């Protein structure tokens with residue numbers, strides 16, 4: 001009697017583990033589809049909003065227009081890791097997430113911040129860059145604003161669909177918010193006295209200041225940022241965890257061997273030399 005029940009236990013354990021094994025295999029093969037699909041196509045399609053130097057911006061080199069930047073260098077590394085070609089789709093920032101959900105692109109690399117809200121609809125890789133918000137102003141106004149209250153009734157530009165728009169809606173209620181689809185137009189309007197400031201991330205603001213030191217400056221006022229949105233990650237479709245893992249591997253390697261810093265410098269140099 002005793003023996004028989006041991007057999008039964010072992011047998012049921014075997015059955016249970018077999019069930020797990022089969023389930024595990026089938027779910028992992030459905031997960032790899034996301035990467036397989038890209039590899040079968042032979043091309044990784046990355047969506048970006050090329051208005052955000054040094055992360056993504058257009059240049060004309062040898063008479064040819066192309067999109068370059070830190071995110072594009074990262075995209076190249078990821079495509080190489082997958083053994084495929086790279087195609088960059090330039091999409092308005094506020095449409096990137098729906099393009100990803102509609103499977104028109106495989107991945108977003110666009111200075112995309114991780115937020116709880118976005119996490120509901122897409123997955124994120126490990127972060128690859130940390131940032132904060134600043135106020136880009138005309139050089140003459142460099143010392144004009146040291147507190148948020150001084151921004152009351154001022155026209156402050158933010159990019160549509162960005163975390164800057166979200167935080168400005170909450171924390172800059174007294175300002176006149178001007179929402180536009182591309183950051184480059186906001187910067188031009190600031191220069192042309194149509195805006196008083198642009199709420200934008202530090203890396204991008206610094207880019208404007210170093211490229212056009214006579215036109216732009218960063219105000220001393222400390223700008224609000226949601227804690228959750230302080231880093232950039234690749235945006236990937238929710239069901240594509242295999243791609244998330246591949247991208248995480250690439251990112252951690254770049255961080256470990258310091259290539260990420262070199263990529264940023266390379267992008268900054270391109271911005272200084274070729275961007276308009």
Ligand code: ARG
Pocket residue numbers: 048049050051052056093110111112113114159161162163164183201
């Ligand atoms: N980090 C901000 C966000 O995720 C702004 C990103 C804007 N990116 C761009 N390429 N314009 O909302």
